[in-house]
Amino acid sequence: GGGGPQSGGDSKLTGDKIVLGVLNDQSGAYSELSGRNSVKAVEMAIADFKAKHGDDAVTKDITVETADHQNKPDVANSKAQEMVDRKGVDAILDVPTSSAALKVADVAKEKKKLYFNIGAATTDLTGKSCNKYTFHYAYDTYMLAHGTGTVTTEQVGKNWYILYPNYAFGQDMEKSFTAAITAAGGQVVGKDGAPFPNTSGDYSSFLLKAPTLNPKPQVLGTMQAGAELVNVVKQYNEFKLRDKGVGLAVGLMFITDIHSLTPAALAGTTYTDAWYWNFDKQNREWADRFQKETGTRPSFAHAANYSAAMQYLEAVQAAGTDDADAVVKELEGKEVNDLFLRNGKIRAEDHRVVHDAYLAQVKPQAEVTEPWDYVKILKTIPAAEAFRTPSPDCKL
Amino acid sequence: MSGFLQNTFNGLVGGAFYALLALGLAVIFGMLRVVNFAHGAFYMLGAFGAYVLLAEAGVPFWAALVIMPLALGLLGMVLERAVIHRLTRLDPLYNFLLTFGLTLILQDLVKSRYGVQSSPYATPTELSGTVDFGLFDFPTYRVFILGFTVLLCVAVWWVLGRTRIGMVVRAATERPELTRAFGIDVGKWVTPVFGFGIALAGLAGVLAAPMRAVNPLMGADLIIVVFAVVVIGGLGSIFGSVAAGFGIGLIQAWGEAYLSDYPLVSQTVVFVVMAAVLLWRPAGLFGREEAPA
Amino acid sequence: MAGQPILSARGLTRDFRGFRAVDRVDLDVAPETVHALVGPNGAGKTTLFNLLTGFLPPSGGRIELAGRDVTGLPPERVARLGVARSFQITSLFPQLGAREHVELALQASSGLGWRFWRSAKLMRRYRDRADELLAMVGLADLAEAPAEALAYGRKRALELAIALALDPKVLLLDEPTAGMGLEDVDRTVDLIATVRTGRTVVMVEHNMSVVGRLADTVTVLQAGKVLVEGPYEQVRADERVITAYLGAADAAH
Amino acid sequence: MLRIENLSAWYGEAQVLREVSLEVAAGEVVTLVGRNGAGKSTLLRSVMGLHPGQRGAVHLDGRDISRLPAYRRARAGLGWVPDDRGAYATLTVTENLTLPPRVGPDPWPLERVYEAFPALYARRDSAATMLSGGEQQMLALARVLRMGARLLLCDEPTEGLSPLLVQQVGDLLREAKKHGVTVLLVEQNLHFATGVADRHYLLAEGRIAEAMENAEVRSRERELLAYLGI
Amino acid sequence: MTSAVETPVEKPAPRSGLLTVARAPGWVRYALLAVGLAVALWLPNGLYPAVAVDILCWALFAVSVDLLLGFTGLMSFGHAAFWGTSAYLTGLVAIHAGLPFPAAVLAGALGAALLALPIGYLAVKRTGIYFAMVTLAFAQMVYYVANEWRSVTQGENGLQGVPREFFGADLTDDYYFYYAILPIVLLGLLAAWRIVHSPFGRVLVGIRDNPARARALGYPVHRYKLTAFVLSGFLAGLGGGLFAVGHRFVSLDVLHWTTSGKAVIVVVLGGIGTLWGGVLGAALVVRLEDWLSFSGFEAIGLVTGGIFVLVVLLFRRGIWGTVAHLARRRAAMRRDRSG
Numbered sequence A: 001g002g003g004g005p006q007s008g009g010d011s012k013l014t015g016d017k018i019v020l021g022v023l024n025d026q027s028g029a030y031s032e033l034s035g036r037n038s039v040k041a042v043e044m045a046i047a048d049f050k051a052k053h054g055d056d057a058v059t060k061d062i063t064v065e066t067a068d069h070q071n072k073p074d075v076a077n078s079k080a081q082e083m084v085d086r087k088g089v090d091a092i093l094d095v096p097t098s099s100a101a102l103k104v105a106d107v108a109k110e111k112k113k114l115y116f117n118i119g120a121a122t123t124d125l126t127g128k129s130c131n132k133y134t135f136h137y138a139y140d141t142y143m144l145a146h147g148t149g150t151v152t153t154e155q156v157g158k159n160w161y162i163l164y165p166n167y168a169f170g171q172d173m174e175k176s177f178t179a180a181i182t183a184a185g186g187q188v189v190g191k192d193g194a195p196f197p198n199t200s201g202d203y204s205s206f207l208l209k210a211p212t213l214n215p216k217p218q219v220l221g222t223m224q225a226g227a228e229l230v231n232v233v234k235q236y237n238e239f240k241l242r243d244k245g246v247g248l249a250v251g252l253m254f255i256t257d258i259h260s261l262t263p264a265a266l267a268g269t270t271y272t273d274a275w276y277w278n279f280d281k282q283n284r285e286w287a288d289r290f291q292k293e294t295g296t297r298p299s300f301a302h303a304a305n306y307s308a309a310m311q312y313l314e315a316v317q318a319a320g321t322d323d324a325d326a327v328v329k330e331l332e333g334k335e336v337n338d339l340f341l342r343n344g345k346i347r348a349e350d351h352r353v354v355h356d357a358y359l360a361q362v363k364p365q366a367e368v369t370e371p372w373d374y375v376k377i378l379k380t381i382p383a384a385e386a387f388r389t390p391s392p393d394c395k396l
Numbered sequence B: 001m002s003g004f005l006q007n008t009f010n011g012l013v014g015g016a017f018y019a020l021l022a023l024g025l026a027v028i029f030g031m032l033r034v035v036n037f038a039h040g041a042f043y044m045l046g047a048f049g050a051y052v053l054l055a056e057a058g059v060p061f062w063a064a065l066v067i068m069p070l071a072l073g074l075l076g077m078v079l080e081r082a083v084i085h086r087l088t089r090l091d092p093l094y095n096f097l098l099t100f101g102l103t104l105i106l107q108d109l110v111k112s113r114y115g116v117q118s119s120p121y122a123t124p125t126e127l128s129g130t131v132d133f134g135l136f137d138f139p140t141y142r143v144f145i146l147g148f149t150v151l152l153c154v155a156v157w158w159v160l161g162r163t164r165i166g167m168v169v170r171a172a173t174e175r176p177e178l179t180r181a182f183g184i185d186v187g188k189w190v191t192p193v194f195g196f197g198i199a200l201a202g203l204a205g206v207l208a209a210p211m212r213a214v215n216p217l218m219g220a221d222l223i224i225v226v227f228a229v230v231v232i233g234g235l236g237s238i239f240g241s242v243a244a245g246f247g248i249g250l251i252q253a254w255g256e257a258y259l260s261d262y263p264l265v266s267q268t269v270v271f272v273v274m275a276a277v278l279l280w281r282p283a284g285l286f287g288r289e290e291a292p293a
Numbered sequence C: 001m002a003g004q005p006i007l008s009a010r011g012l013t014r015d016f017r018g019f020r021a022v023d024r025v026d027l028d029v030a031p032e033t034v035h036a037l038v039g040p041n042g043a044g045k046t047t048l049f050n051l052l053t054g055f056l057p058p059s060g061g062r063i064e065l066a067g068r069d070v071t072g073l074p075p076e077r078v079a080r081l082g083v084a085r086s087f088q089i090t091s092l093f094p095q096l097g098a099r100e101h102v103e104l105a106l107q108a109s110s111g112l113g114w115r116f117w118r119s120a121k122l123m124r125r126y127r128d129r130a131d132e133l134l135a136m137v138g139l140a141d142l143a144e145a146p147a148e149a150l151a152y153g154r155k156r157a158l159e160l161a162i163a164l165a166l167d168p169k170v171l172l173l174d175e176p177t178a179g180m181g182l183e184d185v186d187r188t189v190d191l192i193a194t195v196r197t198g199r200t201v202v203m204v205e206h207n208m209s210v211v212g213r214l215a216d217t218v219t220v221l222q223a224g225k226v227l228v229e230g231p232y233e234q235v236r237a238d239e240r241v242i243t244a245y246l247g248a249a250d251a252a253h
Numbered sequence D: 001m002l003r004i005e006n007l008s009a010w011y012g013e014a015q016v017l018r019e020v021s022l023e024v025a026a027g028e029v030v031t032l033v034g035r036n037g038a039g040k041s042t043l044l045r046s047v048m049g050l051h052p053g054q055r056g057a058v059h060l061d062g063r064d065i066s067r068l069p070a071y072r073r074a075r076a077g078l079g080w081v082p083d084d085r086g087a088y089a090t091l092t093v094t095e096n097l098t099l100p101p102r103v104g105p106d107p108w109p110l111e112r113v114y115e116a117f118p119a120l121y122a123r124r125d126s127a128a129t130m131l132s133g134g135e136q137q138m139l140a141l142a143r144v145l146r147m148g149a150r151l152l153l154c155d156e157p158t159e160g161l162s163p164l165l166v167q168q169v170g171d172l173l174r175e176a177k178k179h180g181v182t183v184l185l186v187e188q189n190l191h192f193a194t195g196v197a198d199r200h201y202l203l204a205e206g207r208i209a210e211a212m213e214n215a216e217v218r219s220r221e222r223e224l225l226a227y228l229g230i
Numbered sequence E: 001m002t003s004a005v006e007t008p009v010e011k012p013a014p015r016s017g018l019l020t021v022a023r024a025p026g027w028v029r030y031a032l033l034a035v036g037l038a039v040a041l042w043l044p045n046g047l048y049p050a051v052a053v054d055i056l057c058w059a060l061f062a063v064s065v066d067l068l069l070g071f072t073g074l075m076s077f078g079h080a081a082f083w084g085t086s087a088y089l090t091g092l093v094a095i096h097a098g099l100p101f102p103a104a105v106l107a108g109a110l111g112a113a114l115l116a117l118p119i120g121y122l123a124v125k126r127t128g129i130y131f132a133m134v135t136l137a138f139a140q141m142v143y144y145v146a147n148e149w150r151s152v153t154q155g156e157n158g159l160q161g162v163p164r165e166f167f168g169a170d171l172t173d174d175y176y177f178y179y180a181i182l183p184i185v186l187l188g189l190l191a192a193w194r195i196v197h198s199p200f201g202r203v204l205v206g207i208r209d210n211p212a213r214a215r216a217l218g219y220p221v222h223r224y225k226l227t228a229f230v231l232s233g234f235l236a237g238l239g240g241g242l243f244a245v246g247h248r249f250v251s252l253d254v255l256h257w258t259t260s261g262k263a264v265i266v267v268v269l270g271g272i273g274t275l276w277g278g279v280l281g282a283a284l285v286v287r288l289e290d291w292l293s294f295s296g297f298e299a300i301g302l303v304t305g306g307i308f309v310l311v312v313l314l315f316r317r318g319i320w321g322t323v324a325h326l327a328r329r330r331a332a333m334r335r336d337r338s339g
């Protein structure tokens, strides 16, 4: 046959079942912070949903499909299409890496299937590339920059030197940070775009330059991510910049990064987090369950996947159908409080899901009392402030 | 001025890694006519091994600096015996392909065991300070890397170029059958040389561990730059590879420091230099005329 | 030695990292003659060949082919100007058959080699001529054999066939009879005697009886320089040639 | 000293040597003549242990060496002058000479080698493949003399040499013989062969067709030349 | 200096010999052709159409690599440069000029061929393993340029929304798109076949086996190699352009060195110097990757790397090469018995 989904007849649900598709990186740079454990998180959500609604549930048959997109947009593209066409997926979840995320947004729009992006940071998902079926769930560059930039300027130092990887994400972060810093009364005394990808892994020329700037920066803001972040931090310590009076703020950091660098290497560093497992009792309890399932502590991406799956199922339940347009209508404007979304709201204008965010600081090694409990939360940034206002670029 | 000197110093340190990797590549190539694509993967294994030793057995940096090259050298020897060896009579391209496949395998093995996250590795405390050079100060660890690498390169160059061992090994690899007919047990030599080249890559990896992110992909893109370096220096030439390694390190560091508005420059400068060398001296700056391949 | 030389060198020099292999050689090859180059091993004969055929660029001096300056031209250009050569150390296409070698050589001058949009069947037009040439050098029954399976002497013969296929004005042969059995030597000498009509042949040869039977002019090189030049009988008797090259006791060989 | 029994050799499916048996006594110079492709080089390679597809026995000093790897055979005193001269591109002339270990009681010192071959001395620091064809031939011969091999397997050592040098090679071989070196020589040049050898074997189509004393060859030279040229 | 490189100094005989041009009897060839065509026509009915489209594109890519590797003796480890450049060009032309997709693909392929000119000019100065490294390095340079030239390529976000314009026809369904590109792909394969079996192809084989000899015959070796390189670049570009339209999108991955490596795996698996082996290899590798990514098996590199190692160690002729070899052996045996 010529492809295309088969219709399930008169049932309200196509094929009388719901299929959730987790499409993410299961072998590359983001596999630990999300990866296959996000599939576990989604399975937990299904179990909880069934436990909660019992026989009232829309259908008994709720399953999860998953695929590895290897952080490659072309793979993401074909996997997303295959998920919809061949596996009957009703909603796609996660999709880290901005390029892949944007590509899948196209697929969602074309195939009219829901798409909850969790892993990607680009604000384009709620800007010029937004569409009716795409929801941006967990975080974005604005949230990261705004929180860290504002609070660090107020509390640590006004003069910044910004080092960013010279590509869309990095440039985006640099602009957002600069805006946040200036708005908070600070100034950026220097900024440099480092090559991306940086094959040599060397940042020494930038790090050597930082303390010699005039006026001398009090904060080095690094926008590097993943392995590049690790390189910057290692070399930051090697050149003893903290001793020279230059503190460190990080644009994008995951708990897994702290784990690999060790808290000792990062003590005192500030960054913005979307969710923290040891923040309160509710988080902690869920984190304990999660650890039983997976053997590790959850990152915010795991919690967000759980939450997104749950919200989708609730919406289908409420709409009584898995018809995408009906579910979208159900979701738009909804206000939520759950494990992940605190004071959450699914904005109808641009499908940005807003919620409280947190300014976190890495504890000194001495204060780390249990594995993975690496940070203290300095401040909760209220949902209304944490995210940008809907962009005029977005026309759903 | 002090800024310039600092950047120069940094370039040499960065170049030291290129030089060590290029040296291993050149040694293996010179002796076996094998271009070892997996060299970057062994560099990664060196760094990773150091991390695993530290994290799981508490073995410190200094011990790792000895253990890892030895262990990897041994692994290299096993590999040579088990697979590389079978291809010696064939076009060297087959070994290039084989080691390419090996690279994918090694990377994925490490990845599936330890994940892709970077692993922590601290600078050894003895070297964690800075050295005061009057005009500027510089991390002790970097000074150590530079001194250590230069010494090592000189030693290797001397052994291969000036001693009987070097001579036998060169002969054995150029025409193994003939050399056997002259009473030399060729098999005895090839394997250790391969192991030695791999050990050099492992050594570079251990040296990199405290400075750079330790993860399964750390050698993947690096190796391509190193290929360009050896093309520039002349693959057959030990001296050329090392010199080109330091040279490219310097050019990159200067480019990064003074042309930081043009990141493309520092990324591609090595390839531009390579193109120029190909135009001007196809055999590489220090290369002999190409052995007919 | 009438007329203008077809191939001439003036002050031709070649250095290898400070070692001078060919040293200001002046050479004039008269058209339609057989010109032999002899000299002790290492005198620079092969190097001179490489210079004349463009395989090595000279360090100094000038080469003219029929009055035209060809100094520094790449080998394929020199070849297409009508200079064919054989190699001292056999150089063939190991996996191609003997006939395919000759066909490839016959095709070289036609420009057919660029037709990537035409069928290779076009090359069949050369088959008859190729078989003829193979028969001439005694390889008729080995036309299909891949070159790598030929014994050394056969390879030398194939070299010759290829060179002839180019139908050159000037044929440069580097030790055409080396490694051949006696009968093959005779056959080769006869062959060269046949093909020389209308051609110029320059050859390097250690076998003095071959030189004696074929050469009109003999140039003796020593240490990169021209030692003596003249007709065979005269050169043979030259005191300097005997000490430097022939040796006092050399008999009929 | 060398005894070959029923040696057969193949290239793939093609049989090149057919049950060859021959003997070389200590101190003798024996030539192997035959037309192109008769299998002469293959025979020498088989004796050296370099030819994979072979069957039969090779005895050196009464000891069966047919199972030894090539390098052990060399150590037992075999010296090979290959037909392609076997010069190393990555080694200088001096290194080419000093590479092989000494394997016999009377290895030539380097000085003596250079005295005998001044042309090599002049090029001592060049890569060996940069030498002219003839110089490479000298190098190959000089190399086995320096090893002090007791039995030389020379594959057309005069090919491409100038007449003067051919005489010198003849002198060298005679000189070597005087010192008790045994030689198995492959030659096309009958004239040269009779000048140095004691006995001759004629190899035709992979078989020993005839064995002759030197005097016999001289007297039958014309006939043999014709035979070789068939 | 260039000419000195090929001075006929002591040259060891080539040590392996990649295969020579294979010849099968006529009826076998026609039968194979018929089967091949039938499979090509049926493919999207048996496979997910998007996967089938990928197979077609990769088949062209593999054949272009084999044209160099198998028939000119040059292993390009940087062919992603042409595949990818064409993908970007095709995408840009399709987006900005709104041309029908075959025209955009043609433009992309021509662009790739143009890029092959300078890269080839430099690369053919070296042979063997050096050639592989040089092409690899240049391809990496192209990758960096595309990466930095964000205003045009959209950097790592990729070029989104490449249209499948074809005179208003609706080709959004991959099933129909497959049949739309099939003729183009077949034309490309036919071109490769013609090149290999042309007088030009014969010269290439000669050059592959002994460049110095070829020069002495009067063949300008560098120019022949360069021509082959450019032709190969064009074919790779054809595949890359179709790939871009097929995915309606271009990402930096099309230029990454792993893409070049994958192309070589495909060829080696199919059989070096067999041409059609590349098509077979493409089908297998693309299908396998598709299957793996849904299988939950995380270490894809382990599988592709493993294939590489196994093929190189045990199976050097590749699939097509092995089959052809066995067939030839049997034919020879039968001839022996009857003769």
Ligand SMILES: Nc1ncnc2c1ncn2[C@@H]1O[C@H](COP(=O)(O)OP(=O)(O)OP(=O)(O)O)[C@@H](O)[C@H]1O
Binding pocket: C148, C149, C150, C151, C152, C153, C154, C179, D011, D014, D016, D034, D035, D036, D037, D038, D039, D040, D041, D042, D043, D083
């Ligand atoms: N590598 C090979 N593959 C197949 N056949 C070969 C090979 N080498 C040699 N032969 C064949 O083996 C036979 C003997 O070859 P060999 O080299 O021993 O002869 P030869 O007597 O030394 O001849 P020549 O005087 O030309 O050196 C020849 O017919 C040749 O064609």
Ligand SMILES: Nc1ncnc2c1ncn2[C@@H]1O[C@H](COP(=O)(O)OP(=O)(O)OP(=O)(O)O)[C@@H](O)[C@H]1O
Binding pocket: C016, C019, C020, C021, C039, C040, C041, C042, C043, C044, C045, C046, C047, C048, C088, D123, D126, D130, D131, D132, D133, D134, D135, D160, E007, E009
């Ligand atoms: N590529 C090279 N590099 C360095 N030296 C070289 C090179 N080619 C030749 N020579 C040297 O130049 C000299 C002349 O060599 P050539 O090959 O021309 O000698 P020839 O006269 O042909 O000798 P033969 O009769 O032995 O073949 C030799 O001493 C040789 O070592």
Ligand SMILES: [Mg+2]
Binding pocket: C045, C046, C047, C088, D132, D133, D134
């Ligand atoms: Mg010569």
Ligand SMILES: [Mg+2]
Binding pocket: C152, D040, D041, D042, D083, D155
């Ligand atoms: Mg022989």
